[in-house]
Amino acid sequence: MCGIFGAVAAKPVADLLVEGLNRLEYRGYDSAGIVTLEDGELKRVCAVGKVDALRRRISTGGPLGQIGIAHTRWATHGAPSEHNSHPHIAPGVAVVHNGIVENHTELRSALKTQGCTFTSETDTEVIPWMISRSIAAGAAPARAMQEISERIEGSYAIGVLTQQDPDVIHARRAGSPLVAAFGDSGGFIASDVAALAGMAKEAVFLEDGDRAEIARDRVTIHDSTGRIAHRRIVRVDESFETLDRGGFAHFMLKEINEQPTVAAAVGARYAPSDAFDEIMVDFRRLDRVKLIACGSSYYACLVARRWLAEVAGLEADVELASEYRYAPVIAHTGNEVAIFLSQSGETADTLACLDKAKSLRIATIGVVNQMMSTLGREADYALPLLAGTEVGVASTKAFLAQLLVMARLVAHIGAMRGHRAAAERFREGLDRVPGWIAATLHNEAAIISVAEHFLHAKSAVFVARGGLYPLALEGALKLKEISYIHAEGFAAGELKHGPIALIDHTTPVVALAPSGELFSKVASNVREIAARGGRITVLGDRRAILSLSDVASTALTIPSCDDLIQPIVAAIPLQLLSYHVAVARGSDVDRPRNLAKSVTVE
Ligand code: AGP
DSSP states (O other), X not given: OOEEEEEEOSSOOHHHHXXXXXXXXXXXXXXXXXXXXXXXXXXXXEEESSHHHHHHHHHTTOOXXXXXXXXXXXXXXXXXXXXXXXXXXXXXXXXXEEEOOTTHHHHHHHHHHXXXXXXXXXXXXXXXXXXXXXXXXXXXXXXXXXXXXXTOOSOEEEEEEESSSTTOEEEEEEBSOOEEEEETTEEEEESSGGGGTTTOSEEEEOOTTOXXXXXXXXXXEEOTTSOBOOOOEEEOOXXXXXXXXXXXXXXXXXXXXXXXXXXXHHHHHHSSTTTTTTOOOOGGGOOEEEEEEXXXXXXXXXXXXXXXXXXXXXXXXXXXXXXXXXXXXXXXXXXXXXXXXXXXXXXXXXXXXXXXXXXXXXXXXXXXXXXXXXXXXXXXEEEXXXXXXXXXXXXXXXXXXXXXXXXXXXXXXXXXXXXXXXXXXXXXXXXXXXXHHHHXXXXXXXXXXXXXXXXXXXXXXXXXXXXXXHHHHHHHHHHHHHHOOEEEEEEGGGGGGTGGGGOSTTOEEEEEOOSSTTHHHHHHHHHHHHTTTOEEEEEEOHHHHHHTTTTEEEEEEOXXXXXXXXXXXXXXXXXXXXXXXXXXXXXXXXXXXXXXXXXXXX
């Protein structure tokens, strides 16, 4: 998943290109580069690492071209390096690419036999060569763009500069998001409409198969049949948050602390009885629900599955999007709904499942933070997370919002299906969540001391049962993705079936064991771990922590609350624990290595 940007203006565009990349950096930050066309010459500047490295490279006399394309990279083929950075150049052509050319090996071999030379290990580099050779054979750039689309397999969005068309950026969308715009400042392409704030007032989302030509004062779009297409114009949200950390050391910590406000916003939006009226699905007649997502969003689905069973008496299948997209299709009753959870709304695997569900004529609901995203625009119904922009790659407030929006939806479905008492009890607990989160945040000092026990661990274990089991998985993900310590979440009852072999005196173990229906079962598992030397941290309310004080050396405290609500509140100490371990280990908390905020490749 990468970010592509392009600009054509009546002034040098280098600074505009870097600003656009800065806003797209969440999509990948292994390396960045620009190409501008200046007096017929393609001038390329690249830098390994984050966009700031490129900005520094340009600040000492950048290129002066008034048309250019730019790219921030998350490496798929070839290590992060200058020679693997985009844009890639062939004679007279420069290309930036987001996606994967699945058949790049065959194409590269064929091009090599035609005398093409390659300087990178990327799949992308075949694209400028194909365009260059097509133009050399007499095709106009627009025709060359059409020809390559017939040869490339895979999903992609590309921006192309050619010496033949010095005033036009050529672009094409085939599976990866791309917007085009023009305004007073010029013409633009971008992977995300948010990158255009302050540069253009209106934009259009290209659709799959669209080819666009962007000049300073116009955008022309041709659809996959070659006909002129008119796409829906959207206003660019000028309120692109000039994101700052608000006095916090990292965006992640700021976003963790925004969670009481997010919880209150979700409650205000979804507590009213008519909050879900626009969803034309008869929940009373539903046989099953499919919950589909990736990563933390998948763990939120696992929590929601248990709520659907307990509060609404409804079976749900939870699917990892990367698996479900290729899973065999089993005939369905027609009384199903597919719910997709995604912070970005651009996760390629999740979107592929959206297409699959729509092809099966299953009603689709997107629960998404970026409402202008593909998921927000293409699901039959979209429910906003209201979490605000989440900059930290490790999801915190968006994950919490997913839980809360799903909880409100489940309460609504439960009430619709006659489980009114259970729904009402659930809602009463949800109404108290903002206060419980705020109270949990006050325990940060104690959590910092717990974090010290993890700093030198080679591996950590998280265990839980019931509705908290998905939070053991999420806690392990949070720790590994920002501190780079290996961590695994297990169902506590599963430990004795093998994983307990991992436990010795060097293994920190977080046991999610608040008071509740399954406390005694988890407590037994905690004692089994203690008997093997595990260094135990108990996450629970005071009563539970006291009960296990003889075997647990440290604790993460949450308020005493209903079993159904515990998965929501438990997320907070797990986020803070991972954050403080990562900070102590010197990780780049907001931009952890190898990751990106939006995974737009499969
Ligand atoms: C969460 O901390 C991770 N950054 C990652 O697992 C994320 O949840 C996953 O990539 C799904 O992203 P999405 O919610 O934007 O679809």
